[in-house]
Structure formats: C-alpha cells, structure tokens
Amino acid sequence: MPSRVRRGAAVVAVAGGALSLVGAAAPDPATPTGAVDPADAGATTALRLTTDASAAEAAVPPLAEQRSLRPVAPATDVLDAAGLVKAVRLAERQAVAEAERKAAAQRAEAERKAAAAKAAAVTGSLGCTLSTAGLGPVKPWVADAAEFLGCLFGRPPMIGVASRGNASDHPSGHALDFMMRGAAGDRLAACALRNKEALGITYVIWKQRINYGSGWETMDDRGGETANHYDHVHISFATSAPGGRPAAC
Template identity: 40%
Template structure:
C-alpha cells in the first residue's frame, strides 16, 4: 500500500483505538468504584444496562444504610449504661436487722412489764402482810400478865387479838417445877382450847415456845403425849392451855395471822 494510504488508514483507525482506550479507562474506573462500594450486583448478559445500573445504585445505598444503622446501634449501646438493681443481700440484711431490733424491743417491753407486775405483787403482799400483822397486834391488848418476860408478853398480847375473850394468867407461884414463877409461861383459861393449842404448836418456832400442855396431854413438837392423872381439872390442864416459852426468845407474832 502506498505510504500515503498507510498514513491515511492509520489516521482513519485512530478514533476507534481512542474509543477503546476510553472504554478501558471507563472499565477501570467502574471496577475501582465497585471495589470501593463493596458487594456489587453484576448485570447478567441479558439484563438491560440501565437496569443493572439502577440495581447497582440501590445495592450501594442499602450497604450505606446498613453501615449507618450498625454504627447507630453501636453508639446507642455504648451510650446507655445498664441500671443495676439494689443488692438482694443488702436488703435482706436490713430486714433481718429490723426484725432483730423489733424482737429486742418486744423483749425489753416484756421484761419491764414483768418487773412492774412483780413490784406491784410485792407491794400488795407487803400491804396484806401489814394488815394481817396489825390484826394480831392492833387489838389493844397490853396486859403484862403479872410481869412476864417481854417476849412472853408480846406473844400473849397477840394471842388475845386472835383468840379474844379469855382470861390469861402469867406469873404466879406453883407447887412443883414450873415456868410461871420466872415469867416464862402463860395459861389461857378455856375448856375449848383445841384451836389455841394447835395454833401455838403449828407456830412453835416463830413464837419461841418450848412446849404446850392441854387436856392432860403434852406436846414438845413431836406430837401429843398423854400425861398421868393429877386428880383435878386444873391439875390435868382441862380448863386451860398451858404454854411454856424458851428463855431469851425473839418471837415473830405475825405467824399468828394464820390462826383464829
């Protein structure tokens, strides 16, 4: 081919080669764009290029939205701090302490009530004791019974309060051995002396009594024992209760409140 024809042909093919170069460049740019966007939808051979472009655009937008949602979720999750609930162990401990305080308060209240009740009972018992003691000492009896010992007089006066209406003899001469001359004996004149004799024996220790003779019997604290017949009602102690006392006694006449 002539040189001029060759140059002409070369000039004639330049536009085609230029178009191919432009296509390659465009194809390279498109590949780079697809690589940047991420997963892309490739148009099938029978798919319209315009549809493929639209699909590609929607896929890119979806990927962008998914990334945005993931970032938002991560941001919200990191911003929200879980609220911890109160510790169950601490609450239980507080309840147990409150219950223990209530029990301690109830126990203290019960102890105070019991102490108050005991004090009230003691006061009532003391008042009753004084009243009963007054009943055996406050009747006004004050006889000295001929000058007996003070302890014997105290018992004689108290017994007159419990067993009123009897003549009481004390110091006097007696034939034979007797506690009357020394002022340590009393005679309650009566023919119904069972109650008097029993009362004195029951409280023998408190009254400082040594023995009792009544109705021809003697009792030193070990029971009644019969005595010999002395020939008369007075000698046989059938008309009076004889009471002999210990020397130096300190009687508690309040014991007589159980008698009468």
Template identity: 45%
Template sequence: MTRQRSPRGREPRTVPFVLPEGTPRGAARHRSPGRAAVRHGAVAAGLTGSALALVGPAVMALPDAPDTSAAATTLELSAQGATLDDGASGSAGPAAAVTPVAGPGGGAVAADLIKATERDRAADAATARQAEADAAEARRADEARQAEEQRTASVSCGADGSYGGVADSVQAVGNAMECVFPGHDVLGVGSRGNASDHPDGYALDFMTTDGDAIADCVISNRGDLGVSYVIWNQRINTGSGWERMEDRGGTTANHKDHVHISFEHGGGTPDVSALRSCG
C-alpha cells in the first residue's frame, strides 16, 4: 500500500496497491533478471569512457528471463580502437615504440661477421700481392728470354769472306767477328816459316794495333767458338790466362800489330751468337 499527498495540501491518504492476479507475493520488490543485466551492462559501458581500456570485444549473455523479450536481449561491449588515458592531459596517447632487442648470442654473431669480413679482405690483399709478384716474375722471365734470344741470335752483317779457303767453321767465326769488330783486315790461309795453323785453314789474323777487346772477347767465348789459343802483343792465352812470349825480333813476329786466333781441328759448328756479348 502506498501513500499519496493530495494536490491541495490535504492530508495524505492511503491508496491500496493491488497486484495483478496470479503474481507471486514479493515480486514487486525485485527487478527482473533481464533488467538487472541491462543495468550492469550500462555501467560497464560507461566505464569504457574513463580509464578502462578493453583489448577485444566482450559479449555478455543475459540470464534466462520469464518473458521471451528478456531472454533474447544481449549486450555487446567492444573496446576496438580504445586507448589508455595518458593520465595527464586526459587525451589518448599513441602506442609506445618497441625497440628490438638482440636475442641470445647476437653479439657473438656480429663479431663472427666482422671477423669473416676481415678474413675476406686479408685474403683479397694476399691474392693481389701474389698476382703482382707473379706478374713481376713473368716480366723478369720475359726480359731474360728476350736478352737470351738477342744474345744467341745469328750475327750477320753481310760479311762473307772465305779468308783464303779456311775451314767452314773458321769462316763462320771470322764473318761474325767482322760484324762485331768491323774495319779490320782479316787474313786466313797462308804459309808461315814456323809451325802454324794458317796453312791448314784453322787460323785467322785480325790486323790491328788495338786488339785488347778482340783478344778478350775470343778468350771469353773460346768454348763456343772452338778456339784453341790466342796470341796478342807478345802474349799467349790457351784458356789458363795470359803468358809472356819470347821476343821474336819484330812487331809482326811478336803479334803487336794483329790478333792471332787458332781453332781446334775438326771442331763442330761454332755458336757465333756468343759474340753478341762482346758488342
């Protein structure tokens, strides 16, 4: 039963409150489960505007209610796009940046990469040095080969004297020596008053008063030229050094105006290219 005040200030009068027929006693004092759930959902939804931030959609199912409309009622709360309040300005701030942190062994991996790079650089430098050394060695070998080819090349300048019919090997040496030491008269076959290689065609005389260079050249290459001995300026050299000779009484007899060269009899083909070392 409730009490109501009359509009004109009269004393309140009691009006009986009658429940509908068939309603259980005490039902007016309690809200239906559906209404309670809606109210609680509204409170939860209101909190989302404050400091609460939801990370995903939330759906609350209301408990069964006596009537069909209350049973079908659901409340969906979604916090999609919600952000935390910064607590200072009242506005939502951006998400904090995340700094990647190296995992276990990250420092060791980086050190290994640096060491591998250094090893590659050292290997490249060693390869470059080796290539440079190989190139230098190839240049030296080529220079030596060219020098040897030049030294051993045939000595020819058009000289073709037979020197009175000397042996072929002797003529070859005489012709080559004329190219190296031009401007001299060269004598070959001839009679002599004493033992000599001239009559047999195994001796040559280079007429000159300055025969040191010619004599030294022939002695230095005597093996290649097939020379047995050399006489110059009253001295003789058989390959063991110069030795003084007796005085024969004259300039020509004492070999002061020519260089005498005697050759091995029956010797092989001389290597006249050796004479290039005398040029």
C-alpha cells in the first residue's frame, strides 16, 4: 500500500495527460499506513477526472472541414429559334391546307345536294325514278343529267365511266353515252343542247358531228358506226356543278 501524502507537501503538475510531482512529499505520521485522508480523496478524484478528460479530448479527432455547397442549375437545351420558326410555319401551312380541303369538300357537297334537289324536282314531275348506279363513279351533276334525260327518253341504255383509247371524258366521270338511233337520238341531242347551261354540258356528239352550243360541225370519219356516233349520243360535262333548273323537252 502506498504511503499517505500529506496535503500541501507536494505540487502536482498536469501536462499532456501526464502527472509530475514538483518538490518533495513526506509521509504524514498522523495517518496510518494504507489509510486515505478524506480531504485528500476529493483532490485525488478531481485529479483523476481532469486527467481522463484531457486524454479523452486528445483522442477526439478534429471536426471534419465543412465545405460550402453551391447550387447547380439544371441543364437546359439551347433554344433553336430558326427551327422553332420553321415548325410554326409548317404547322400554319398544314392548318390552312386542311381548312381549304374541308371548305372544298363542303362546297362540293352543297353543290351535289343542290343539283340533286333540282333534278329531283324535274324528274319528280315526270313521275320517273331512274337508278344511275350502273354508270360508275360519275360526277353528281352527270348522274343528275342521266336521270333527267333518261326519264324523258324512255330509259335507254347508258354508259358512264369507261376506258377509251383516245382522249375522252369518260374515264374521269364527265361523260355519258345514250345508246339510241334515228329520231330518238335527234330529240335527245336537241334536248341536251337546250339544257346545256342547266345541265353543265360542254358539247354533244351525234352522227359524226359535234356541237359546243353554237351549231353542228362535221367531224372526221373515224371508220365505223360506233366510232362516228351513229348508234349513240355522246354528251360531255363541265368539271364543276352547273346552276339553274333543266326544262322538259
């Protein structure tokens, strides 16, 4: 057991967690060997705590350096002004084209309905309903003229859309052939010319002659009865719907 140290007999220096005694310390004869003076116990405890605290402080590493963070703006695409203008102009052209297409379709439908109403008024007064389904996809006013003239002249066989070896209005749906001969053909050709404006007719061919509305003109011989139009009346029509109402002949 260590000897008791008399209070004030020695100076203790604490440096860097190590203890050093400064001066001499003599044992206290009044205190039995192995006993601890209560007054010195507190000092010893305080000394131990101070030493432990210093050691703990030395063991704690310095705080890590806190670096400031600078916000980074998100990446953005560079605006291509020329490309944007081009895209806008393209969209505008497409919108204009679509509007024009719709307007043209509406006009065509209105013209078709007007022509159908006009033809229905005439053929209705004749008490005639004639199907034009066999003519193919002829224009609406061509179908109306076929119904009008067909009802007037005994429903003759008719040809609408058809292929031709030479220049013709048949493939595009702008022509009709009324298969008839003689006086019946004469009357039908004359009636068609009388209603030329109302039916939208451009010319009539009959018996190797052509009439644009100002009289008959002789045509070249094409070498046959059908080619020279002796067995049918050919009627060609305009590319747009006519106006007016045809009159019975």
